[in-house]
Amino acid sequence: MCEISIIVPIYNVEKYLKRTIDSILSQSFEDFELVLVNDGSTDSSGEICDEYARRDERIKVVHKNNGGVSSARNTGLITASGRFIGFVDSDDYIAEDMYELLYNNLIKENADLSICGIYDVYEGKVLEEKENQYLIKNREETVEMILESKIISVNPVNKLYKKDLFLGVSYPEGSITEDAAVMFFLLEKAKKIVIDTTQKYYYYHRENSITTKPFSRSDMKTIEVWQNNEKYIAEKYPQYLSVAHTRVCWANLIVLDKLIMSENDYLSEQKKIVKFIRKNFSFIIKNAYFTKNRKISVILLCLNINLYKLVVYFEYSKNKTRNS
Template sequence: MPEISIIVPVYNVEKYLDKCVQSILNQTFKDFELILVDDGSPDNSGVMCDQYAEQDARVSVIHQENGGLSAARNAGIEKAKGRYLGFVDSDDYIAEDMYELLYTNLKREDADLATVGFLDIYAGKEPVIKEKKYIVTDMIGAAKITFEGKLSTISATNKLYKKEIFDYVRYPVGMITEDAAVILDVLEQTKKVVIDTSQKYCYYHRENSISSNHFTRKDLDMIKAWEDNEARVLEKYPDLVCIAHTRVCWAYFTVLDKMMNSPLTTEDQKTQKEIIKFLCKNFTFVLKNQYFTKSRKLAMIALRIHPYFYKLLSRLENRMIRKINK
């Protein structure tokens, strides 16, 4: 039985898959199984998965009809034999010592969950190296840090979990913000969490990822996930109320930004008005909030004056992002 099961959902990533898989197979920590979940890939990704399994006994493959990221992760969880679980997205890659570091930290602290930091990778640019921090905390502390999103994030991928955490936790199929939807479910299964910000998970920003800034109705999943989290926080975790509501407002801003740069149907326009109404009700909360940047507070003021001015700022920011990512 392997110590760690590493689950990689695979869909239409033949350009990136080999770098991802090789970074896992070359880990300094050797006692693992790699579960590649071919989620109905239309390209050669599924064939590549089978080839990896033929070449390395640690690799196994699940082929299934396309069900999305959550369905693929869930299939991997069901098959996993390891005492610990990890997830890697198939268009990213990891440092060779990532799982050794996660495992060492988790065992040293007798923790339930360990995390590392992200290294943001942009084509043609040097990655930004950040200061390292090491924190051991409880569930509430981990939730606060994770909701803040600076030293740790809601992402499933840069972590090592005791498998028991997923005895009753599964990712919601069909929901695009699956990590936000389950983060409290995951953290509630922990007593101790180790947060190490060493940048070991290499998150690759695709050149065409800016297209994801166009609004679809599925983007409303983000608002629902964070409102659901806030409802649970209000019921059970008073210390997290402010940061939970901050994430709700952040979700509303994120969706509104997409709307401002997208063609909208009549239904979308009605939803947009509701989002603007919500944010304007939270005008004072946003302006006094330590977590929102000066530019975001300026945008809030512009929105309060008239949505047109907010739209101008949003489009300007969108053009700047496009320029930076070129």
């Protein structure tokens, strides 16, 4: 048995995979196993995994039929033998001391979950440095912070978990926004959380990633997941219900933006979302979590959907120019 099992779900990432694996194998904390789950890749990703496994005995490779990132993570959890669990996405990379920091903080504070900061990496852009904070939180405080998504988020990859947190918990297969679907259930088993916002994880934003693919009806799952989270919060932490509803409104707006940029007509989905946003107009306008520009766009949406579309097209063009 090792201390940490690092799980990497892999699907068609031959361009980025060696960088990811190299960053993990270079960790200053050495008592780990690396579980590479090849989720039915059709490129050379599987061969790259096998090549690395021949070189380093800490690597386990699992080849499986394609089932999506949740299926791959669940397979990794079944395979893992470590006392603690970490996840790294197959197109990202990590600082050489990330797991040393996460592990030392977790042990020092006798915590159930350890979290570090994230760099958002875009081609050609300078990395944004954020203020360092060291925080000890209980379950309720962490739930609120994750709902607010200012300092920490539902993202699973910049965290080190006690493996026991996953007993009876698995990622929902066939769904998207799977991180948000399980995070609160993991927290339900955690009493103490340590947060060190020192940025050690490099989250690489690529144009053809799952978050930038064209809209499909499965994107409606994002709304469904946050609606389910809202029900959970209403039952367990009613004091945070307003923040939970904010996330539902946010999910509707994000999905609507993606839908509008799609080349296909999804009129029934569009009408459903627009109806929801108009119904929640006052809540959004009075809500401090939404930016001034977002509120203006919601006002335009309530006047005419075509005005809202113009704003979405403009923002998309501006961001594309900025990131090109």
